[in-house]
Amino acid sequence: MGWPVLDRPADHRAGGGREYRPFVINHGGLVVFAAGNDARTEPSSLAALPSQQGVAGSLPAADLERGWLVATAVDPYAPGCTLASYANACGQAARYCLAARAAPSIPMPMAAPTTWNYGTSFQPPR
Known part of the structure; x- marks a missing residue:
């Protein structure tokens, strides 16, 4: 399924998530x-679209929360569950957000045996 390119926050708020609604709701x-x-x-x-406010404080995409997941990263070297220094927190998306260990090792065919990369994009399943 292809998604439209939405470059500005106002683009997704204006649509109230309509491009995702058939997939999530139906x-x-x-x-x-x-x-x-x-x-x-x-x-x-x-990422926080279901919690984004619309006109007069409405939440036009709140119904998408049931099929929405935001993933962030925790620092694997810090004690406890410390958010990774670069990672955005769950914030207003806390009800549909999870945190996973950061710093995956990724085998690179033409590089050193292991290349380390960081970023919250490694937390969602691919």
């Missing part, structure tokens, strides 16, 4: 987003 789909790598207290606006 087909029981699950949409997974990385929270983002800007060390912010909130995930990206698209």
Whole structure:
């Protein structure tokens, strides 16, 4: 299924998530987003779409929450469940957000035996 390119937060808020609604509501789909790598207290606006306010404080995409998942990263070297230094927090998406261990090792055919990469994009399933 192809998704339209929405470059500005207002693009998704204006549509109230209509491009995702058939998949989530009619087909029981699950949409997974990385929270983002800007060390912010909130995930990206698209990742937090079900919690984004519309006109007069409405939540036009709140019904998408049942099929929405945001993933962020915890620091594997810090004690407890410490958010990774680069990771956006769950913030307003806390009800549909999870955190997974950061720093996956990724085998690269023409590189050293193991290359380390970081980012919340590794937390959602691929």
